[in-house]
Amino acid sequence: MNLEQLFSQYKEESIHGRYITLDSIEPLLQKLNTNKQLKVIGKSVLGRSIYSYQIGEGETKIFLWSQMHGNESTTTKALFDFLNVLTSGSDLAKQLLMDFTFCSIPMLNPDGATLYTRENANKIDLNRDSQDLSQPESRILRETFESFKPDYCFNLHDQRTIFGVSDTGRPATLSFLAPSYDEEREINESRLKAINLIAGINEVLQVYLPNQIGRFDDSFNINCIGDTFQYLGVPTLLFEAGHFANDYDREETRKFVFMALISSFTILSENVIVDNGINKYLNIPQNKVVFYDLMYKNIRINYDGIEKITNFAAQYKEELFENQIYFNAYISEIGELENHFGHYVYDAEGALYKDDSGDFPKLNQKADFYLDNNIKFVNGMIKV
Numbered sequence: 001m002n003l004e005q006l007f008s009q010y011k012e013e014s015i016h017g018r019y020i021t022l023d024s025i026e027p028l029l030q031k032l033n034t035n036k037q038l039k040v041i042g043k044s045v046l047g048r049s050i051y052s053y054q055i056g057e058g059e060t061k062i063f064l065w066s067q068m069h070g071n072e073s074t075t076t077k078a079l080f081d082f083l084n085v086l087t088s089g090s091d092l093a094k095q096l097l098m099d100f101t102f103c104s105i106p107m108l109n110p111d112g113a114t115l116y117t118r119e120n121a122n123k124i125d126l127n128r129d130s131q132d133l134s135q136p137e138s139r140i141l142r143e144t145f146e147s148f149k150p151d152y153c154f155n156l157h158d159q160r161t162i163f164g165v166s167d168t169g170r171p172a173t174l175s176f177l178a179p180s181y182d183e184e185r186e187i188n189e190s191r192l193k194a195i196n197l198i199a200g201i202n203e204v205l206q207v208y209l210p211n212q213i214g215r216f217d218d219s220f221n222i223n224c225i226g227d228t229f230q231y232l233g234v235p236t237l238l239f240e241a242g243h244f245a246n247d248y249d250r251e252e253t254r255k256f257v258f259m260a261l262i263s264s265f266t267i268l269s270e271n272v273i274v275d276n277g278i279n280k281y282l283n284i285p286q287n288k289v290v291f292y293d294l295m296y297k298n299i300r301i302n303y304d305g306i307e308k309i310t311n312f313a314a315q316y317k318e319e320l321f322e323n324q325i326y327f328n329a330y331i332s333e334i335g336e337l338e339n340h341f342g343h344y345v346y347d348a349e350g351a352l353y354k355d356d357s358g359d360f361p362k363l364n365q366k367a368d369f370y371l372d373n374n375i376k377f378v379n380g381m382i383k384v
Contacts (some may be wrong), residue, residue: 001092001266003208003259011258012077016185018318018325020073020111022048025288028080029053029106030088033189041105042140048110050140054148055086057168058100060268063150065105065141067129068126068157068225070112070119071099074241074250075156078257079106085262103148116320128221131226132152140223145229146270150237152193154264155179155226156257158250159240161293161316161343165214166285169341171245172214174256175287176201177238179226180218186276193235196277197264202284208257216240216285237264243291243343248316248327294329294367294380295342300352301360309350311337314367314380329367329380344381351375 015024029038029051041052066076086093086102096102096188106112110119119125120135129138129341135339163172178194180186186196203215211380216238221227229236239260244362274280292313318325333340351371353360367380376383 001262003204003262004255006085006092006262007081007255007258010081010088011255012080012084015077015080016251018073019320019323020067020076020107021113021219022107025076025080025106031139032083034087041144042136044109044137045135046111046193048114050105050108050110050137050322052103052105052144053083054101054103055083056097056099056101059291060100060150060152061148061150062100062102062154062265063104063145063148064102064154064156065108066156067107067113068137068141068155069263070109070114071116072158072241073113074158074254075133075211075239075257076106077250077254078241078261079104079156081254081258082261087188097267097271100265103144103150105141105144108141116318127225128223130225131223132232140285141225144207145234150234152197152227152268153229153237155229155236155238155259157238157240159216159287160243161243161248162289162291162343163214163242163287164242164290165212166209166288167290167339168285170212170274171243171291171343172240172254172287173209173212173241173242173244174205174260175214175216175240176284177216177218177226177240178281179224179236179238180220181227181230183220185218185220190233190235191230192278194230194237195281196274197235197267198237198272198284199277199280200264200267200272201260202280204267205256205259208259212244213284214240214242214287215281216287240287245343290340292332292337292340292342293344295337295340295345297337297345297347299348299371300350302352303360310334312361313337313340313342316380327379331361331363331365331367334361334363346382
C-alpha cells in the first residue's frame with residue numbers, strides 16, 4: 001500500500017493550517033453524514049455542539065477523539081483525511097468497515113479551539129479532569145467511552161516544537177505512548193496490545209519518517225484520560241503530532257498522522273502481531289526537550305563596556321489575532337545552550353548585536369535586532 005499516494009488522494013483540502021474551529025469542520029461533518037452517522041452528544045461550556053461520528057459494522061470497536069486541547073489541531077485534520085477514506089467506497093474502506101466500528105469525536109473542546117487555548121472555557125485542562133469529571137466536555141467523553149465500550153482508544157494530540165528524538169538532533173515529528181495503568185508502569189495484557197500496535201506502526205512509518213519518531217514519557221497520572229482508560233482495561237494509544245522541518249502549519253505532520261492511523265487499522269485487520277513488540281517499543285527513542293525554534297550562535301555583545309561572545313535562542317508564541325494564528329518570536333534563553341538544537345540556526349561569526357533598546361538580548365523581548373548594524377532580523381529571521 002502506497003501511503004503517500006493514499007494521503008494525496010483523500011486529503012481534505014478544505015481545512016489546513018493550525019486554526020481549526022467548529023465552524024471549520026461542521027460543513028465536513030454534515031457532508032459525511034450520509035446515513036445518520038453523526039450525532040450531537042452534548043454541549044461545551046459555552047454551548048457549542050460536540051459531535052460524534054460513528055461508521056462501520058465490524059466487531060472491533062475503535063474510539064478516537066481529537067482537540068481535547070483546543071490549540072492541538074493537527075490530528076483533527078488527519079482524522080478527516082481518514083474519514084474520507086472510510087466513506088470513499090474503495091476496497092480498503094469496505095474492508096475496514098467490515099472489520100471495525102469507528103466512533104470518533106473530532107473536536108472535544110470547541111470552545112478552546114475557537115480561543116486557540118489548551119484549556120476549555122473554564123480554564124480547565126480536560127486531560128487532567130478524567131477523575132473529577134468537573135467539565136461537561138470531560139463527562140461527554142467518559143459517557144461515550146462507557147456507552148460505546150471500545151476495544152481500542154486513540155487519544156490524539158499535538159506536541160510542542162521543543163521535543164526532539166532523544167539527543168539525535170532530529171525533531172520528534174510523531175511520538176507515541178502506550179500509557180501506564182499503574183505507578184509501577186507494569187505491562188498487562190491490555191497495555192501490551194497498545195505496545196505491540198505502536199511497535200507495528202513504528203516499523204511502517206520508519207520507511208516514510210526515518211529517525212523522527214519518539215516515545216512519550218509513561219509516568220502514571222490517573223487524572224490523564226489515557227492513563228484512566230488504560231487503567232480501565234482498554235488498550236489506549238497516545239498520538240503526539242510534532243514538528244517537521246519548515247512545517248509550522250503542520251501539513252507534513254498531518255500526513256504522517258494519517259499514515260499512522262491507516263497503518264494501525266491495517267495491522268489490526270490483518271492481525272499482524274509484531275515479534276518482540278515490547279523490545280521494539282522500548283527501542284523507540286524517548287522524547288526529550290532539546291529544541292528551540294530559533295538559535296543564534298557566536299553573537300558579540302557589549303555588556304557594560306565589556307565585549308564577549310554568547311549565544312541565544314528564541315521561541316515562537318502562537319498568537320491568535322482576527323481569526324489568524326501568528327508565530328511571534330521572543331527571546332527565550334541566553335547562554336551556552338549546551339545539548340540543544342535549533343530548527344533554524346544562524347552563526348553570526350562574532351557579529352555585534354544591537355536592538356532598538358540596547359546592546360544585548362533580553363529575555364521575553366521580541367526577536368527584532370541587528371548584527372553589525374547591517375543585517376536586520378525581524379521576528380527572528382533575516383529581513384531581505
